[in-house]
Each structure stands twice: as C-alpha cells, then as structure tokens.
Amino acid sequence: MQLDTNSIQAAGYALMDDAQAMLLSGNAKAGMDHVILGMREIKNRYPATEWRDFAQTTFLGHPVTQLIHQCPFTYHSFSKPRGYAGDAELLDFIYGFKQPSQNLATLGREILEHCVNSPISSSVKARKDVLARTIDDVASEATHPTRILSIACGHLREAKESVAVQEGSIGQLVAFDQDPLSLEVIDREFDNGSIQTIRGSVTTLVRQKQSFENLDLVYAAGLYDYLSQPFATRLTKIMFDMLRTGGKLLVANFIPDHREVGYMETFMQWQLIYRTESQLADVAKEISALEIANKRTFFEDNGNIAFLELVKA
Numbered sequence: 001m002q003l004d005t006n007s008i009q010a011a012g013y014a015l016m017d018d019a020q021a022m023l024l025s026g027n028a029k030a031g032m033d034h035v036i037l038g039m040r041e042i043k044n045r046y047p048a049t050e051w052r053d054f055a056q057t058t059f060l061g062h063p064v065t066q067l068i069h070q071c072p073f074t075y076h077s078f079s080k081p082r083g084y085a086g087d088a089e090l091l092d093f094i095y096g097f098k099q100p101s102q103n104l105a106t107l108g109r110e111i112l113e114h115c116v117n118s119p120i121s122s123s124v125k126a127r128k129d130v131l132a133r134t135i136d137d138v139a140s141e142a143t144h145p146t147r148i149l150s151i152a153c154g155h156l157r158e159a160k161e162s163v164a165v166q167e168g169s170i171g172q173l174v175a176f177d178q179d180p181l182s183l184e185v186i187d188r189e190f191d192n193g194s195i196q197t198i199r200g201s202v203t204t205l206v207r208q209k210q211s212f213e214n215l216d217l218v219y220a221a222g223l224y225d226y227l228s229q230p231f232a233t234r235l236t237k238i239m240f241d242m243l244r245t246g247g248k249l250l251v252a253n254f255i256p257d258h259r260e261v262g263y264m265e266t267f268m269q270w271q272l273i274y275r276t277e278s279q280l281a282d283v284a285k286e287i288s289a290l291e292i293a294n295k296r297t298f299f300e301d302n303g304n305i306a307f308l309e310l311v312k313a
Contacts (some may be wrong), residue, residue, distance in 0.1 A: 008046045008054045013062055015042065020064040028110035035064070036118075039262025055265045068267050070108030072100045073115045077268035085270045086222060088154035088182045094121045095128065095157050119302055120260040126300035127252055130307065131221055132161035134250055135173075138217045139164035145171025146216045149242065151202065152223035153177045155185045159195065170194050174212065178202075202227075206234055212242045219250040225272040229283065237286040240310060246293070249310040253280050258304045277306045284310060 015038040022031030043051050059065065069075040073093040077085060092098035094116050100109060115121065135158065139146045146164070150156060153175040159165040165173065175186050175197045183197040202223065204210045212218070218239045224232050240249050256274040264270040275283075277297050284295065293313040299306055 008042065008050045009058050011042055011045075012039075012054055012059055015039070016059070016062040016064040020062075020067060023064065023067050023107060023111075028107060029114060032111060032114045035068070035267075036260055036263045039266055040257070040259065041262070043262040043265065044257070051265075055262075056269075059266045065267065067107065068111060070105055071111035071115060072104065072108065073112050074267050077264075077270045080269070082179060082181060085268075086225070086272075087179065088185070091124060091154060091157070091222075094124050097155070097157065118260055120254075120258055120264075120304055123254075123258075123300055123302040123304035126302055127221055127305050128158045129161060130252075130300055131158035131219060131250070134217065134219065134248070135159070135162040135170070136164045138248060139170050142216055147171055147214060147244075148173040148217045149176060149212050149215050149219075150174065151176050151205070151218065151220040151239070153186070154179075154182050154221070156190070156195070158221070159190065165192065165195070168192060168194060172196060174198055176200055202231075202235060205238055206231070208238070214244045215242045215247050216244065217248050217250070218242050221252055224251050224253045224275070224280070224283070227273060229275075229279070232283045233286055236283045236308075240284075240287050240291070240312065243312040245312055247312045249312075250307060251280075251283070252305050252307050255299075255304060255306050275306065280306050280308050284308065 015035065019031045019035040019038070022034060069078060073090065076090050076093070082089065089098060093112070100112055104112070135148060138148070148170060150173065154177065156175050159173065164170050171194060173195045175183065175195060177183055178199065178201040180199055183199055186195065186197050200210045227235065236249070236251065243249060253275040254272055255276060264272070281295070281297050284292070287310070291313055292310055294311040296309050297306055298309070
C-alpha cells in the first residue's frame, strides 16, 4: 500500500476507505487483512507520538470503525466492560468458551471468525496449551503433592486442558487474580477441591503483603504484557523465591511487531508492553545465577509469544 508521508490521518483514512469498500462488498476476509496489515505498516512508518494520537482518537472519525465494531470480540476489547483491557471474557472468545449472540449480523460474525482464527489468536491458544503441558509435566515429576500458583489467572482455562488437574492428581493449584468476576467463574466451573481461588493484585505480591512458599510451579500467562521492565524484574525475583528446590517458574510475553499490533491498538484499544526474547530473559537479572539450575527461553509454535522458564537450584 502507498502511504501519504505528509499526514498519518490521510494515510489511515485512505486505508480505511479501501477496507470499508471491501467489507461492504461482502469480502470480509480481504477487508480485514487489508486493515490489519495496513495499520501495522502505518504504526511502523510514522513517529510514535503521531501514531499514539491517531490510534487513540483520530481513527474513530472514520465510518469503517462502526462496521468493524459489529464484531463482538473487537468491541468487547474496545469497550472494556470489566474496566481493563485483555480480560478473561475476551480471551474466552478465542478459546471458544464464549459464543456470540444468535442475532449477530453476518458481517460481525465474519469479522469475529477472522479475529479468533488469526495468527495472534492461535498464539493465545498455543500459550494455554504450553501452560497445561507444564502443569502436567510438573505433576508427573513430583514425588509429593504438587503446589502450583497461577498469577493473574483469568478463567484458568489451561486447567481444563491439564490431565493432572482433571484427574485430581495435583495437591493444590492457587488461582490468584484481582478480578472477582474471573474468580467466580473458576469457583463455579471447578468443583475440584485442589483448586483454591484467592483475590489479590501483583502489587500486594511485590510489596510482600501476600506471599506463597514451597511451590513446585509458579506461572503467569498474560500478566507480563502489562508490566514495566523494572516491575517485571522485581516480580520475577519474588516469584522465584516462592519456589522450593527444583521448582519451576514460567512467564510469557508477546514479542514486538506481530501481525495484528496496529489493529489491536486502534480498533481494540488493546495496548501491550512487548518484549524481545532477550528482554524477557533479562527480567531474571535480580536472581543469582547460583540459584538457577536451568534457564531457557522459547516460543510457542506460531512465534508470537516468548516464554521464560527458570528452575530453582
């Protein structure tokens, strides 16, 4: 696509004009691909301050926004019904636990299907699978009742995929989150006595007003996408100190410049803090190397989410 170098609004509106024409002609896939790829290109082309102004307010003036917001997934993120971005109910669209209204118009349904099957959504599903496998691996290797902590647990959907959780072969899994609505879902859907919900924030953990110890596994799925580097570094040390010898820490983070970044920051108003693989590894810098038996970083199969795994010596 050709960008107008004189005006980010002109470039953005030209892109949205084309996308609107495609959507109204019945070609939702082409329209969505066009706007997703184009928004990323605009974000990368223009200065960060110009992009921020455009992404937060200017784009709203174009009528294609109303078309795209027929998608309940996109509009849920934009409207933030729980008061914050990326809530567990939003992720349930991706996982298939939340279904749209039967009265949803065709265009909204087609955009929804495009979004929940996008590369970034595939990465979110893959992240859940990594967490479930990690729970199972830790449970199978333990010679004692396994103690696990999930920080900012959301709806704890990985537990639905975990064989160990479903078979009741873990000792205790603590689901820790600041959102009482998320914890209510867990309490309602899991009658497994090994799962305990606790309401709290990561700030209380960092200030050590709430603490855990002798854990076999502590993990955070989407939390680090919202943490500054200093805060993430401090939290990583605190999480690591919760582990028993041989215990495992696992955290995940989206990497920069993924395919949907421009779409997320405009139509979804979903801003994340991205980290490269090395930046994610660096959140462990407050932990002495002598305390770490094993350290590795890796990616889920789609390459959009990086993981940091630490094993305590």
